Amino acid sequence: MIDELDLRTFKPHPQRDAVLGEVHARPFTRLVSPFSVIHFAFLAQGEAAASDRCRFIDFCLERNLLPPEQSAKHHQIVIGPAMLRWEQHSEFTTFTWIWTNANGPAAHQFEKVDDTVRSLIRALRQTGQLLVAIRLEVEQSASPTRRAEQIFDKNSLAMVATKCGAGVAASDFRVDEKGFTKILVCDLGLTSHDLGALVQRLLEIETYRPLALLGLSAALELAPSVDRIDRRLVEALEKMQNGEGLQFNNHLLAELTALAASFERGATGSLFRFGASRAYHELVQSRLSIIEGNDVSGYPTWSSFLARRMTPAMRTCATLEDRQATLSDKLARAADLLRTRVDVEIEQQNHDLLQAINERTRQQLRLQCAVEGLSVGAIGYYVVSLFSYLAEGAHDAGLGVPPSFLTAVFVPIAVGVIWLVSYNIRKRHLKHDDAPSVARD
Numbered sequence: 001m002i003d004e005l006d007l008r009t010f011k012p013h014p015q016r017d018a019v020l021g022e023v024h025a026r027p028f029t030r031l032v033s034p035f036s037v038i039h040f041a042f043l044a045q046g047e048a049a050a051s052d053r054c055r056f057i058d059f060c061l062e063r064n065l066l067p068p069e070q071s072a073k074h075h076q077i078v079i080g081p082a083m084l085r086w087e088q089h090s091e092f093t094t095f096t097w098i099w100t101n102a103n104g105p106a107a108h109q110f111e112k113v114d115d116t117v118r119s120l121i122r123a124l125r126q127t128g129q130l131l132v133a134i135r136l137e138v139e140q141s142a143s144p145t146r147r148a149e150q151i152f153d154k155n156s157l158a159m160v161a162t163k164c165g166a167g168v169a170a171s172d173f174r175v176d177e178k179g180f181t182k183i184l185v186c187d188l189g190l191t192s193h194d195l196g197a198l199v200q201r202l203l204e205i206e207t208y209r210p211l212a213l214l215g216l217s218a219a220l221e222l223a224p225s226v227d228r229i230d231r232r233l234v235e236a237l238e239k240m241q242n243g244e245g246l247q248f249n250n251h252l253l254a255e256l257t258a259l260a261a262s263f264e265r266g267a268t269g270s271l272f273r274f275g276a277s278r279a280y281h282e283l284v285q286s287r288l289s290i291i292e293g294n295d296v297s298g299y300p301t302w303s304s305f306l307a308r309r310m311t312p313a314m315r316t317c318a319t320l321e322d323r324q325a326t327l328s329d330k331l332a333r334a335a336d337l338l339r340t341r342v343d344v345e346i347e348q349q350n351h352d353l354l355q356a357i358n359e360r361t362r363q364q365l366r367l368q369c370a371v372e373g374l375s376v377g378a379i380g381y382y383v384v385s386l387f388s389y390l391a392e393g394a395h396d397a398g399l400g401v402p403p404s405f406l407t408a409v410f411v412p413i414a415v416g417v418i419w420l421v422s423y424n425i426r427k428r429h430l431k432h433d434d435a436p437s438v439a440r441d
Contacts, residue, residue, distance in 0.1 A: 028200055029076070029085065030192040031098065037136035038097045038113070038121065038180075039203045041211075042128030045091050051127045052093050056086055059124050080116045084124075091276070093128060094207065097121060101137075110135050110151065110182050132207050135180040136199065144168035144186035145296060151184055158305035163293035166190045167198055169302070171206075181206055201287045208280040208287075209306065215277025216313040218270050219320040226323055229263045233330060240338060246345040253338045260331040267324045274321045281314050376422055380415040387414065 044052050053068075060067040060077060068075035074087040082099040099117050113121075141147045148159060148170035159170040166189040175181055183202055187195060236256050243252065288303045295301055387410045391403035 028193060028196040031196040031199060032192050033138040033140050033187040033195060034101045035138050036099055036101055037199060039132065039134040039136065040095045040130060041092050041132035041207050042126045043091060043131050044093050044128030048128050049088065049093060053088065055126065079120060081114055082117045082120065092131065095124065096203065110137060131210055133180045134183060134203060134206050136183040136185065136202065138185045138187055138195065138199065141186045144170065147186060148184055151182065157299055158302050159296035159299040160292050160301045161294045161296055162198060162291055164194065165293060168296060169202055198291060201291050205284050205287045208283045209310065212277045212280035212284060212310065213313055215274050215317040218273045219317045222266055222270055223320060225266055226320065226327060229259055230327055232259055233334060237334060246342065246349065249338060249342045249345060253342060256335050256338060260335060263327065263331060267328060274317050277314065277317050281310065376415065376419050379418050383414045383418065384411050
């Protein structure tokens with residue numbers, strides 16, 4: 001029976017709990033209108049993220065509330081009249097405050113915040129950089145269009161009805177005098193689950209949108225540098241085409257290497273930003289496709305409104321990223337070509353040097369041969385002189401052959417023997433010198 005199985009007898013994968021629990025990460029909160037929401041997103045990575053997490057844990061402990069677990073990426077607490085939802089992402093942390101409107105929507109119109117909630121928000125300070133601040137109001141209104149026109153700028157107002165037709169979302173995506181982006185949700189009969197899902201997705205859209213547009217800032221900042229490096233590469237290629245010489249090529253190679261290092265430093269820094277912008281833009285499009293249903297007559301949808309502004313920005317990022325990849329390839333090819341020229345120049349210099357060495361060796365050999373010829377004559381002279389003493393001594397002892405005749409006959413014999421001995425010695429030395437080179441070949 002399956003009920004009798006005990007999975008503890010199996011060895012689980014170390015990531016099993018994490019991957020199975022991911023589908024339940026950041027669940028939707030059931031909400032009932034009317035209520036207000038304030039949502040913050042702080043950029044925080046590394047030590048800043050750890051510091052913000054510690055601040056949130058201390059905030060919970062000081063108020064005798066359950067803090068998040070060590071590995072938790074989201075946590076929800078109820079404190080006073082508000083519910084606080086904390087989420088930690090790869091490069092940012094969000095805090096979402098939700099509380100019920102006590103005096104009804106008409107009394108505040110995005111202006112008033114519950115005093116207790118305001119004091120709690122001030123108490124939970126963060127070290128990260130604030131990027132997103134959203135004020136979202138959920139109301140039960142029979143006329144969403146009229147209500148939105150009272151709150152937002154009509155020139156940039158975008159509205160959309162949900163797919164089920166039970167809700168309308170509106171915003172002009174402008175930052176008000178207090179620094180908030182305002183969103184209005186009109187509840188026309190949404191269930192608590194659908195309303196919670198809608199609010200969370202709207203907050204995600206307006207959170208991911210600025211994060212996606214961070215890539216545009218990086219692109220605009222890097223564009224002049226890419227243009228400058230591109231121009232300098234063209235100039236370097238023209239110099240390489242017109243210049244010659246090892247010293248010139250070495251100088252140009254050093255300049256090109258420094259140019260490539262400067263470019264790669266900027267490209268490496270933007271690699272993550274452009275990739276993150278693409279991912280955030282895809283998340284925005286995904287959330288929009290989930291919530292958007294029918295159009296609201298007379299106003300653009302969120303998709304069309306954001307597309308006119310975000311799509312050019314994303315294309316700018318993609319274009320610069322492509323330019324960076326192309327320029328990196330150009331720099332690599334130019335550097336390889338220049339290194340080849342330097343190697344050829346070095347090989348040519350080595351060839352010329354070896355030829356000069358060979359020529360000097362041949363001159364030394366000819367000089368040595370001349371010296372050896374003189375040496376044979378000098379040695380022969382001394383040997384013949386010694387022999388003449390022997391011939392004179394033999395003649396005085398009674399030999400009837402004249403000494404001068406014996407000396408004359410001995411001269412060619414002595415010179416020939418001395419030359420033959422010298423030749424054999426030189427031949428043995430040449431064989432000994434050639435043997436290592438033959439072995440190396």
